[in-house]
Amino acid sequence: MSGTRDITVTVNGATYPVSVEPRLLLVDFLRHTLGLTGTHVGCEHGVCGACTVLVDGDSARACLMLAIQADGRSIDTVEGLGRIGQMNALQESFHTHHALQCGFCTPGMLMTATDLLQKYPLATDDDIRRGLSGNLCRCTGYEHIVRAVRAVVDKRKAAP
Amino acid sequence: MKLPPFEYACPATIAEAVALLAAHNGEAKLLAGGQSLLPMLAFRVAAPSLLVDLGKLSELRQIRVADEGVTIGAMVRWRDVLAHAQLHAAHPLLVAAVQHVAHHQIRNRGTIGGSLAHADPAAELPGVAVTCDADITVVGRAGERVIAARDFFRGPLMTALKADEIITEVHLPAWPARRRFGFCEFARRRGDFALAAAAVFYDPDGAGHVHNAHIGAIGVADAPLRLAQVELVINGRALDDATIARAEAAASAAVDPADDIHASGAYRKHLIGVMVERALRSAAG
Ligand SMILES: Cc1cc2nc3c(=O)[nH]c(=O)nc-3n(C[C@H](O)[C@H](O)[C@H](O)COP(=O)(O)OP(=O)(O)OC[C@H]3O[C@@H](n4cnc5c(N)ncnc54)[C@H](O)[C@@H]3O)c2cc1C
Ligand code: FES
Ligand code: FES
Numbered sequence: 001m002s003g004t005r006d007i008t009v010t011v012n013g014a015t016y017p018v019s020v021e022p023r024l025l026l027v028d029f030l031r032h033t034l035g036l037t038g039t040h041v042g043c044e045h046g047v048c049g050a051c052t053v054l055v056d057g058d059s060a061r062a063c064l065m066l067a068i069q070a071d072g073r074s075i076d077t078v079e080g081l082g083r084i085g086q087m088n089a090l091q092e093s094f095h096t097h098h099a100l101q102c103g104f105c106t107p108g109m110l111m112t113a114t115d116l117l118q119k120y121p122l123a124t125d126d127d128i129r130r131g132l133s134g135n136l137c138r139c140t141g142y143e144h145i146v147r148a149v150r151a152v153v154d155k156r157k158a159a160p
Numbered sequence: 161m162k163l164p165p166f167e168y169a170c171p172a173t174i175a176e177a178v179a180l181l182a183a184h185n186g187e188a189k190l191l192a193g194g195q196s197l198l199p200m201l202a203f204r205v206a207a208p209s210l211l212v213d214l215g216k217l218s219e220l221r222q223i224r225v226a227d228e229g230v231t232i233g234a235m236v237r238w239r240d241v242l243a244h245a246q247l248h249a250a251h252p253l254l255v256a257a258v259q260h261v262a263h264h265q266i267r268n269r270g271t272i273g274g275s276l277a278h279a280d281p282a283a284e285l286p287g288v289a290v291t292c293d294a295d296i297t298v299v300g301r302a303g304e305r306v307i308a309a310r311d312f313f314r315g316p317l318m319t320a321l322k323a324d325e326i327i328t329e330v331h332l333p334a335w336p337a338r339r340r341f342g343f344c345e346f347a348r349r350r351g352d353f354a355l356a357a358a359a360v361f362y363d364p365d366g367a368g369h370v371h372n373a374h375i376g377a378i379g380v381a382d383a384p385l386r387l388a389q390v391e392l393v394i395n396g397r398a399l400d401d402a403t404i405a406r407a408e409a410a411a412s413a414a415v416d417p418a419d420d421i422h423a424s425g426a427y428r429k430h431l432i433g434v435m436v437e438r439a440l441r442s443a444a445g
Contacts, residue, residue: 005168021165022165022166022167022168022211023162023163023164023165023166023201025162025163025198028162044202045198045199045202045203046195046198046199046266049263049265052265055268058239058268059264059265059268060265060268060269061195061265061266061269063198063202064194064195064198064199064266064269065194065198065269066168066191066194066198066211068168069191069194069213069215112264112265115264115265116264129350130264130350131264132264133263133264133349133350133351134262134263134264134265134266134351135263
């Protein structure tokens with residue numbers, strides 16, 4: 001068995017000095033070590049996108065990153081977006097547009113969309129679909145997810 | 161699918177990384193973006209005793225555009241290629257191909273060097289490297305050497321890299337302004353690996369005829385291919401319907417893909433003809 005290493009990771013603004021085994025995945029660190037179970041684990045090999053988080057502001061699959069690689073970095077998870085009764089605009093839009101059914105893919109969809117919204121104009125629905133292509137949803141057929149993201153883009157345009 | 165145990169090192173210099181690889185005799189693996197290696201570890205396809213993280217080697221993150229061509233450091237990510245203002249003009253075929261690589265989140269982490277070393281037969285960058293006569297620079301215990309892309313890819317996930325060697329950069333020769341190109345890929349879903357793809361370019365002569373044709377085929381053999389038979393068919397000719405139809409037939413005839421879980425060999429053989437046809441039409445404009 002390999003020894004543990006000391007790392008310091010910032011998650012949703014709070015800093016955690018922790019000791020981890022090198023093989024510990026970032027997603028298991030978030031869920032098991034920190035108890036932040038909002039980030040979901042679907043496939044555990046990079047295909048489904050359910051585990052998407054932001055690493056220094058960029059979306060990444062938390063099952064394709066070691067916790068030790070997050071040393072000194074800042075991670076944002078779905079828990080950082082809002083809370084019950086105080087959801088952010090994107091979460092409200094998912095609610096309004098029925099962009100989820102079982103909700104399993106939703107944390108990953110929200111974190112990917114958060115990254116897309118901060119970087120790109122998303123002028124067309126095709127841009128949104130292309131941006132979300134790495135996130136699988138087995139329930140909604142995607143249409144309502146695209147509509148929810150579209151509504152946020154349109155609102156942003158209306159109120160610059 | 162938790163990962164097997166391993167030790168971890170994050171060296172600050174290339175020399176240190178080489179020394180770690182050398183000391184572990186093939187039991188150590190480099191970690192770049194982890195977008196191919198971590199799935200391999202999860203599936204126990206690989207079980208190295210040490211991971212050597214290249215994350216601190218900022219000298220491998222540079223993109224240089226010069227008169228002699230484009231040089232890209234091994235730790236440059238897909239995302240950096242797409243965001244680089246000059247690359248779109250300096251190497252439009254590279255940029256067109258990288259647009260087909262994986263998904264947004266994977267492009268935020270996956271690297272050029274990792275893709276070349278991983279050598280997936282259906283990956284875009286190895287195909288572009290072979291098509292464009294790229295040179296791959298590697299560094300090991302014995303020093304630096306430059307390997308031509310056509311000699312680098314040896315088979316599925318197999319390359320000319322030795323166990324103590326690290327890819328430092330890839331060089332793509334200069335791209336003349338008048339060059340015509342096309343990249344055409346078919347995948348089941350956006351961002352998936354190609355079932356087949358064609359990367360093509362040529363330099364039109366004074367009469368507008370094809371000169372210096374380079375036709376690359378991805379996903380139809382154990383490694384990316386140049387299709388010399390197709391190049392012969394089109395060199396010296398105008399790219400009219402009849403020539404393109406002959407090129408399509410020659411492309412299908414040139415390959416003999418195996419059946420796999422994604423598609424039958426016969427399907428891929430047909431598909432590569434269609435990809436070459438469409439890429440040539442888009443090149444002819
Ligand atoms: C869902 C999904 C879809 C994908 N779709 C595509 C696609 O359509 N097209 C495509 O091309 N790729 C695709 N990929 C793979 C992705 O592009 C990888 O990022 C890339 O192939 C490997 O780069 P990496 O930096 O992640 O390498 P890693 O995973 O870190 O390493 C891969 C291999 O290369 C070795 N290595 C890494 N860097 C070096 C170096 N500098 N020198 C020597 N050896 C090195 C490692 O030891 C390892 O063996 C996909 C991946 C996923 C998970
Ligand atoms: S759990 Fe990470 S991509 Fe599926
Ligand atoms: S809502 Fe069920 S997987 Fe997307």
